[in-house]
Amino acid sequence: xxxxxxxxxxxxxxxxxxxxxxxxxxxxxxxxxxxxxxxxxxxxxxxxxxxxxxxxxxxxxxxxxxxxxxxxxxxxxxxxxxxxxxxxxxxxxxxxxxxxxxxxxxxxxxxxxxxxxxxxxxxxxxxxxxxxxxxxxxxxxxxxxxxxxxxxxxxxxxxxxxxxxxxxxxxxxxxxxxxxxxxxxxxxxxxxxxxxxxxxxxxxxxxxxxxxxxxxxxxxxxxxxxxxxxxxxxxxxxxxxxxxxxxxxxxxxxxxxxxxxxxxxxxxxxxxxxxxxxxxxxxxxxxxxxxxxxxxxxxxxxxxxxxxxxxxxxxxxxxxxxxxxxxxxxxxxxxxxxxxxxxxxxxxxxxxxxxxxxxxxxxxxxxxxxxxxxxxxxxxxxxxxxxxxxxxxxx
Amino acid sequence: xxxxxxxxxxxxxxxxxxxxxxxxxxxxxxxxxxxxxxxxxxxxxxxxxxxxxxxxxxxxxxxxxxxxxxxxxxxxxxxxxxxxxxxxxxxxxxxxxxxxxxxxxxxxxxxxxxxxxxxxxxxxxxxxxxxxxxxxxxxxxxxxxxxxxxxxxxxxxxxxxxxxxxxxxxxxxxxxxxxxxxxxxxxxxxxxxxxxxxxxxxxxxxxxxxxxxxxxxxxxxxxxxxxxxxxxxxxxxxxxxxxxxxxxxxxxxxxxxxxxxxxxxxxxx
Numbered sequence: 001x002x003x004x005x006x007x008x009x010x011x012x013x014x015x016x017x018x019x020x021x022x023x024x025x026x027x028x029x030x031x032x033x034x035x036x037x038x039x040x041x042x043x044x045x046x047x048x049x050x051x052x053x054x055x056x057x058x059x060x061x062x063x064x065x066x067x068x069x070x071x072x073x074x075x076x077x078x079x080x081x082x083x084x085x086x087x088x089x090x091x092x093x094x095x096x097x098x099x100x101x102x103x104x105x106x107x108x109x110x111x112x113x114x115x116x117x118x119x120x121x122x123x124x125x126x127x128x129x130x131x132x133x134x135x136x137x138x139x140x141x142x143x144x145x146x147x148x149x150x151x152x153x154x155x156x157x158x159x160x161x162x163x164x165x166x167x168x169x170x171x172x173x174x175x176x177x178x179x180x181x182x183x184x185x186x187x188x189x190x191x192x193x194x195x196x197x198x199x200x201x202x203x204x205x206x207x208x209x210x211x212x213x214x215x216x217x218x219x220x221x222x223x224x225x226x227x228x229x230x231x232x233x234x235x236x237x238x239x240x241x242x243x244x245x246x247x248x249x250x251x252x253x254x255x256x257x258x259x260x261x262x263x264x265x266x267x268x269x270x271x272x273x274x275x276x277x278x279x280x281x282x283x284x285x286x287x288x289x290x291x292x293x294x295x296x297x298x299x300x301x302x303x304x305x306x307x308x309x310x311x312x313x314x315x316x317x318x319x320x321x322x323x324x325x326x327x328x329x330x331x332x333x334x335x336x337x338x339x340x341x342x343x344x345x346x347x348x349x350x351x352x353x354x355x356x357x358x359x360x361x362x363x364x365x366x367x368x369x370x371x372x373x374x375x376x377x378x379x380x381x382x383x384x385x386x387x388x389x390x391x392x393x394x395x
Numbered sequence: 396x397x398x399x400x401x402x403x404x405x406x407x408x409x410x411x412x413x414x415x416x417x418x419x420x421x422x423x424x425x426x427x428x429x430x431x432x433x434x435x436x437x438x439x440x441x442x443x444x445x446x447x448x449x450x451x452x453x454x455x456x457x458x459x460x461x462x463x464x465x466x467x468x469x470x471x472x473x474x475x476x477x478x479x480x481x482x483x484x485x486x487x488x489x490x491x492x493x494x495x496x497x498x499x500x501x502x503x504x505x506x507x508x509x510x511x512x513x514x515x516x517x518x519x520x521x522x523x524x525x526x527x528x529x530x531x532x533x534x535x536x537x538x539x540x541x542x543x544x545x546x547x548x549x550x551x552x553x554x555x556x557x558x559x560x561x562x563x564x565x566x567x568x569x570x571x572x573x574x575x576x577x578x579x580x581x582x583x584x585x586x587x588x589x590x591x592x593x594x595x596x597x598x599x600x601x602x603x604x605x606x607x608x609x610x611x612x613x614x615x616x617x618x619x620x621x622x623x624x625x626x627x628x629x630x631x632x633x634x635x636x637x638x639x640x641x642x643x644x645x646x647x648x649x650x651x652x653x654x655x656x657x658x659x660x661x662x663x664x
Contacts, residue, residue, distance in 0.1 A: 047473035072518075072557045092556055131472065163541050164558050174561075233571065238578050247533045247581050250564055325567075333540070333565035344564050354567050357448030358542035360474050361457070365542070366450075 032377060035370035039170075042364040043148045046166045049093070050132050051144040052116065054124040059083045061145035065157065067167040070127060078125065091119060091128035093166070113139035129166040149364075154371070160335035160346070162355065162365040170368045174337045176375065178252065178345035182327060185256030185341060186263060186320040191313060193260070194267030201268070202275035203297055214272070221265035229329035232258040237330055244342055250332030253341040258326045263316040270315065274308020275301060310391045314384055321380050324353035348376045414441025415639055419452020419465035420544060422587070423627050426491055427465055429658050434645045442642060449544050456630055457481055462639055464630040467493070467544030484633040489626040490646050491660040494588040494616040495549055496623075498573070498595040500580050505529040507599040507608040510622075513553050516583060519560025524581060536563040537572045537584035545569070548625040549585050585623075588616065589659025616661045624661060 044064040045051060051067065053059055059082065062070070066081050071090060078086050096105060100115045112134040120126060120141050130139070149170065157171030197217075201210055233250075236257055241249030278301050286296040302309070332344025333354070352369050359365040417427050424446040431442040444465075452464035453474050470487065478485055497513065499505065505527055508516075515521035516534055524532045538559055539546040550556060566572045569586045576582040577594035584595075588611060591597055599608035602622040615621035629646075631639050645651050652662040 046471075048476050049472065068558070094551075094556075159561060161541070161558050163547060165556065233574055237575075241579070248535045248564065248579060250575065328567045329571060333567075334562050335565075336561045344562075346565070350567075354540040354565070355542040358450045358540070358544070360450050360471055361454030362477070363471075363473055 029377065032370060032373050035367050036374035037371075039364065039367035039371045040149055040151060040154075042367065043146060044168050044170070044364070045129070045146055046168065047363060048132055049129045049166055050135065051127065051146055051166065052120070052130050052141040053127050053144055054120045055140060055142050056124055057083065057142060059142075059144060061147070064146060064149075064153070064167050064169060065159070067146060068159070068161065068164060068169055071165075071167060086125040089123050089126040091116075091123070091126050093129050093131075109134065111138070117141060158337060160351075162359070162368060168364060170364075171335075172348075172368075172372060172375070174335045175346050175348050175351055175372065177337055178331070179321060179347040179349070179376070179379070181252050181338060181341070181345060182255040182259060182331065182347055183317060183320040185252060186259035187313070187317055189256055189260035190263045190267055190316055190320075194264050194312070194316070195271055195309065197264075198268050198271035198275060199297060199302075202272045203293075203301065214269070217265050217268050220261070221269075225262065225323060225325040226329075228258055228262055229326035232326060232330035240342075246342055248332060248344060250330055250344050251342050252331060252338055252345040255327045255331040255345065255347070256341065258330055259320040259323055262323060262326060263319045266319055267312045267316045270312035271305070271309050274305040274312070277308070278304045307391060310387055314387050317383055318380055321383070322349055322376065324349040328353055348372045352376075414443055415463065415642055416461045417442065417444045417463040417465055417629075418447060418455045418461035419463075420449040420467040420627070421446040422467040422493065422544060423465040423490070426627070426655055426658055426660055429654055430490075430646050430651055431642075433651070433654055434642055437645070438641065440642070448542075450542070453630060456485070456632065457483070462631060462635055463642075465490075466628045466630060467625070468547050469628065470630060485630050486633055486636065488629050488643060488647070489663045490629050490643075491627050491652070491655040491663050492616070492624050493627055493660055494611055494621060494624045495545065495585050496588055496591055496611040497583065497585050497598040497600060498576050498591070499583050499598055500576060501594070501596045502580060503529060503596060505598070506596070507601065509601045509605045510553060511604070513600065514555065514557065517549075517554055517559055517563065518557050519562060532581040535579050535582045536560065537575050537579075537582055538563045538565055539569070539572070539585075540565050540567060544625075545585070545587070549623070552623055552625075553585075587659070588613070588661070613656065613661065626663070627660070 051062070057078070059078065062081065069075060070081065070088065073090065075081055075088050078084050078088050096112070096115060099119060105111055105115055109131065112131060113136050116128060116130050116134070117138065117140045119128070127144070135143070154170055154172055156173060157169060158173055159169040159171045160174065161169040201213060205213070232254055236254050237249035240246065240251060240254050282300055282304060283296055286300040291299070327347050328350035331347060331350065333346045333350060334344040335346045338345045352372055355365070356369050359369060417431065424444065427444040431444050434440060435442055449466040449468050452461065452466055453470060455461040456464040457474070457477050497508065503524070505524060508527060512521065512527050516527070517536055517538070521527060522534055524530055524534055550559065564575070566575060569590050572584040572586055573590055573592070573595055576584045597611055599610050600622065601608045609615050609621045611621050611623070616624050629643065647663060656662055
């Protein structure tokens, strides 16, 4: 009687722990997406500010990219951005104390509106920003309309200036391409090596030696990624620079090599286990039909262990696509679209790791990083589903 | 009964002795630790210091999970507004300053640059060292991550708020910049004064169109002749002022400021 209840209790505990795991994963995904989606409701102007020009200026609205170029002083005349023939002047909000005294601005900045109105009346060609709270009765000027962040902009803009003031740009295309490039390179490097190593260990190597080799390879998985990153920066980056005669060694290739090394233990151990699990009777049948050892491995053992090898690949890709620290240190992190493996790239995980700590909590930049997280999640889920689907349909 | 009273007494004492927490910028972290250690020893207090970044520090101040937020950049407008929304008034003090030095590979012939040349290099308009009097070699620009306080300060002072070129290499830490510049011939980067060593060469800079070039060191930074010097901040809520006053006063005292200079920073005034 007691034994029966005890058994039920054990089963209930198992059920509860699997429930908790599922709910936790679900909550994390909901949390990620709730922030990630909020990003698209923001404006690209720094929160709490508006862009203003003089009332006589015919400009109605400006796109974030143009505004950013205006504040980078890449234009000299208004007609270049669709306005009149006048020259373009910029007033940075931070420079206001250079033109007005502290009394004029007010201790709590409450008189900023009047100061900016005055500045605009003296410089009718100027464009500037103003805190939204200062737009009151004393303020005269025209607020320029700036489009809020659009889904298509984010995926087509190529500029990532998340902290640029007063206009931030969140173009994530270079990072998506960078992530895919580095992960693809890593898998291309790691798979042949990993599978070859696993075959050798499972089929050819004497078990006496395997006893030592397998734990050594598993040890690789336990090394912190910062150590890999530092190794990459100090050893692999200079080698790449010298071999390919490059100006910079921090390249996508360096990231791929480091990730390949990091994914190897996973791929080797799982593949080796899968090959070990192939029943001996299958091998014996093949050998007795006159097949050589190599033919047996290639045409009998590997197809039999296919599912395990696919799992190893998926987990390897997962490791590669989500790795942060090692990649952050060796790929150079330039937010530009690379056209070869020998150029610096910026990956999504590296961006999140590098910027989340300093981004103001709950701000646009913060939410943009969560959007990046969502994209990363969708990537790895997509790859998982695809691989599962293709391997199942072929069976 | 006596025992319970004693335990209650102890618990009360522990809650009283709950110390001051400082959280935030990793640039300020070593300074905070040194100052806290000395202050704890001197007045038997319990000050704890953790890093995490300037943004983390200030949002902890809003949430009330830290007493002091350490920051290597000035508080941003939306952070200010969030504090205002929460009905919290805050104070800002400069605890020390930090000088940024422009470094190049030791074999680079160029030893001085003007602000305009630096702006050209970091915004991507100047691409080859021969344009600024060096060898025919492509310039490789190393910078910090976009969200670091160091990055923003360099952008404000040297680039006059223009954006860095998209092709600059962003490194996660100052140490990584030193490492990369020391192993890349055409490299240029910027680091805190404390990170200068023989593996890289410091550049003299001129902020007056090339009339005078200044070397970066403790003396020039303190005298104000070296232009790339940034303040490091502590933010705390006005209502906590009585609690943190002793610590802040200690850091700003001559003893505290000497300690800051010993750790590679420049005194606040």
